[in-house]
Amino acid sequence: MLKNRKILVLFLVVLLGSGTLFSFVTKNDKLFAIAKNLDIFASLVRELDSYYVDDIDPEELVTIGINAMLEELDPYTEYIPEENSDDFRMMTTGEYGGVGALIGNRTGTNMILMPYKGFPAQEAGLRIGDELLKVDSIDVRKYETAEISKLLKGPANTNLKVKVKRGEDTLAVELTRKKIVISNVPYYGMIDEQTGYIKLTDFTTNAAADVRKALIDLKSQGAQKLVLDVRDNPGGILKEAVEVVNLFIPKGREVVSTKGKLQSVNAVYKTEKAPVDKDIPLVVLINERSASASEIVAGALQDYDRAVLVGRKTFGKGLVQSTVPLSYNSQVKLTTAKYYIPSGRLIQAIDYSNKDEEGQGRSIPDSLRNEFKTKGGRIVLDGAGIEPDQSVDSRTYAPITFSLVARGLIFDFANKFSRQNEEIPGPRKFKVSDELYEEFVEWLQDKEYDYTTRVEKTIADLEKYAEKEKYFEEIQDEIAQLKKSVGHNKEQDLITFKDEIKDALKDEIITRYYYQEGVVEASLDRDEEIKKSLTVLGDQNQFAMILKPGKKK
Template sequence: MKKMLNRRIAIVAVAVIATVAFFSFKSGDDRNFQIAKNLDIFNAIVKELDMFYVDTIDPNKTIREGIDNMLYTLDPYTEYYPEEDQSELEQMIKGSFGGIGSYIAYNTKLKRSMISEPFEGTPAAKAGLKAGDILMEIDGKDLAGKNNAEVSQMLRGQAGTSFKLKIERPNVKGGRTPMEFTIVRESIQNPAIPYTAVLDNNIGYISLSTFSGNPSKEFKKAFLDLKKQGATSLVIDLRSNGGGLLDEAVEIANYFLPRGKVIVTTKGKIKQASNTYKTLREPLDLDIPIAVLVNSGTASASEILSGSLQDLDRAVIVGNRTFGKGLVQVPRSLPYGGTMKVTTSKYYIPSGRCVQAIDYKHRNEDGSVGTIPDSLTKVFYTAAGREVRDGGGVMPDITIKQEKLPNILFYLVRDNLIF
């Protein structure tokens, strides 16, 4: 009787396993079929348009727009770069680009961008551009009404290419003198640390503008130099730092945290996209008081650094809520020299929270996306037990308006003041 019962149980177990396996394979096969089916449909549509559409289509433009619109339904960080746009991707990763080598600022009264500061030895300086020059035209295109980002994009291009720039230079009589320059773009390396100083009361100050390239080495040198000059506390300015390389953020955090501390964990759909990043070296200084300045433009790797220092109670975060980018991208090679920068995982800082602010997975009916409401955020705890929340960037410990930053700090962190 017992043997018969065990046999029946075994038969039932095998049947259950077979059923689960069948539906699993069926589900996988159905998904593969749907992908193959839609690829065939897309391929057929392109061929039909090429043969029968009344006007001759540009296959590169038509298919590129199809790709871009497909990726747009995911998130703004998953992007396709064909072979001819590889320099743009390289610029993002290395922090270098083809350009003129000058900061620009927006003149709200004139609604135009203007030269803020040309770097020494760059095309802008060689051509004779000066701070205060108002940008009028690039290759005959009027720049009126265009914001800094749009003008910056037009100024950039492949190193070695040239363009004509029309400007108006304020003169001593109160008017503006029109001038025209032919400028050849060169490879420009963004300064990772544009400014450092020792302020009153021996406060060291480091402005860190990017995590692209290799800023951790520059940061280490700047910090040690400030200590030699007598700095006994430190302000790290991450305002409007849009991020860069995750490893660089971990390296800088390591300067102020013990070896073996978890700084960030990535979690993705596949095993290769999931990883844990710890401090690997002995720190430079475990005791120096640190304040980190942040704003709504502080994003990605900047949020890893500021968030990890907050979660491990190593620094006071001052300013406004950060951008909220908790997504990690990895470049993937494609045929014909192309590359796709694809979001493969989300990152989680030491308390276990993810700072991603926008929920791209759940879109509204019109296709728009919204931030995660505060009511749906969860409470996490720092190493010392302080409450912090996920889902909306890094909330500062001290919220303070820019105008209220004391004395020299106000001038140091103004958006349009360049050193």
Template structure:
């Protein structure tokens, strides 16, 4: 009994000491918070009182908040009241407006796209229309965000839009009533070969899972025996929609994703809770370095269960969960609360946030920092950032000349003029081609227009010249550098011919958009789409497809 009492007293002392230590640490933490908040407040008062120039409180504190959050991760952000609506649109895919995408070319605001069934389309607004006024306010000096703000508003309210249209002598005016705009998650689904169906998913907004489910059922009715799910460039969206999409291809009850963070009661494992559409149909999932978050969950789930083959490039590497917390004055904090873990146990988040490519996607991770995991069939997969494809296909990048023609609106404007001079015919996206005659028309149309550009090589040479001058070597290298620059200029003069295949394809897609909207653009791209064609090849070779899904 004495021994038990001693043990009991000892445990009590340890417990009390641990509790006291914990409270002491907690007290120290609270003291540090209060101390630093007091320092921050005092510092701001001193700045506001004695700084030589007037200080803008919102701007200065906004910079301070952003700098503080930037030291954490890229996805923890402060959302002031005036940006709440934009965040809501991004997270739900819904807003009150007229259903257009707008952009600026050469100082003009133009309609880049009208959404199917939107108030803008029903009113008669067309791609290529130049927006002159919105509610009698001229758009000349407004940027794209300001124009979008004027177009959006409360559902049911009306606005007037004045536009200039190619071929029309007078400006046109429209009165359009705003409505709820749902951004389509699936802009296109259809057959890409005799028995291969294709579904493009652009974002995981509300209803994405239902749209994919409906598209797959329709394609199977059309005779699809194999499926391509295109997640390239999909930035993600709602977690529940990623679960819904995954559920379409895996059995009910299977784990999809789990989340783990500091607050243990928030940790959760999500499973497929509906009956799938098809758990056996051969599946190819297209991914790119722009496929992020929810896209990576779906792609990772398909890989971890050996349910489909991933084709393309390594995905973005965003495996973080965000939640919003209300702040004062109708502002919010979007902060990272947990990490995603897919069924194999790996996290798709890059190990650190700093080593990223220019586009934000995950950079090269050393093998020593990766951990090894296994799929259901025993295939080796790795964490460390992103999901790696089973079949890698080099991503396509436009040449600088093509980028410049697109950026300056030349391809866009030529497509618009083509449409209004060929309204009597509706070309088929599957068969339409930019032949030699049409391409020569485009080259003639370009004459006199300025589409000069500076290539990455020229920028590198400019940096070399600066460094050479600093190092006193330029006089020795001037002749060689001048010769190289002359060679580049000579080649640039021939770029339209040298890169005519991709310029023709860009023209084709833009022209098809005038007749068939986003569906036409996507459908007209299949012939030259390397990832889509590789997916068809893999799916058609059943032996090769099966070999990719078993452990080596």
């Protein structure tokens, strides 16, 4: 018996040793494969530099190779070379040295699209629509927008000159750069006498502090209900999301957990402070462009039955990125974990480890989505973002409105209007009168803004397929009649879609006087999601039954 036991122990030792050896060999095989392929890559670049018929830029080729490699993983893993580190830092912190203006290219012209209130560009008098001609002595008319942006940025307290064209006038403006910190809350205010509203656009540094300040101020103004708007918010710093949730739920509650391959990235994030208000009735607005940290906030508040979500299903980004330093001050931002909200849900909507024939990640099918429960027992699903408790369809615009916006005609008319009018009433009071609308229609007379309606596009497709399948001669008369019947009339469309065109004009004009926050404020009275929120918040029984079905408050 003892002999048999010794043989068994010896066998187990050999077996375990073999396993360790196998693991060691496997790991070293992988390391050898990495070293081998890196050597091949370096050799290839050297030989290309030596023998290729034309001169090459090795740095550019290597960057292209790195980016192509990372594209095989997921859209969030990216290489950040040293020269882009400032831009990356600005995206994550919301801070940079510059003049405080969003610039862009409209119809081939570089211009100011939005000066931020209280920063050098706005204080120096630069306006939306000002065409950029020179930065210091550099003619920038043919520069790319990104190149101009780099010229405008620089250390705080340094000076520069900008030459712009405004209408028929050319202006030279002197500016002093300063540290720019973009607020995560561009607007907050009272929708009505009882309901506060906070627009949260990012989760950069101080996002939670910005929301906290807005919430306390709104409560001092009499807010007894609240709408938190994270529509179009792409996310940002995880810690800020946790602290935003903490404003509404008690200390010690789990908000999100992260799980990855390495133990070091596994963590549970809990609320650490007393909330500002754990009882105020709360609606969170979400849509298809609410992602990452926005989904953590919305999902956690839904899981604790703390808020009613209104809008549309969110983007579905449940992947966590970490930044790892590389040689020569470069970095890589790579996916290191997945995050899970309190119910246990993973909200990631795309599986990048299971790609289709075209190399695209696959959506998680409904049959593989799992059920979870909120604190109060409501059923929620994983695998496709955060779904609202109350859905509101997205607004669609007529082709004529889209054409007028896309061709910059509403933008240009707003510039003309602002040059002729020193001031307008406040954002919620200003209206586009019928007289002003007629002036706009008259101004359009010599402008090109033709478009194709959806019905016209459908008939064109029918005509194309009929010709391809040899049926055209048999139905050409019917197609001709259809074309005649549905052919759009621009003059009539300007009447039919007058209200939505007036809304677009109103928003564009308001930006000239009240900037980004003015447009948000102006939308409060006609925003369908906000209207739905007020309906939900206005009926305490409905609000309670959404969060706890079957129970009345």
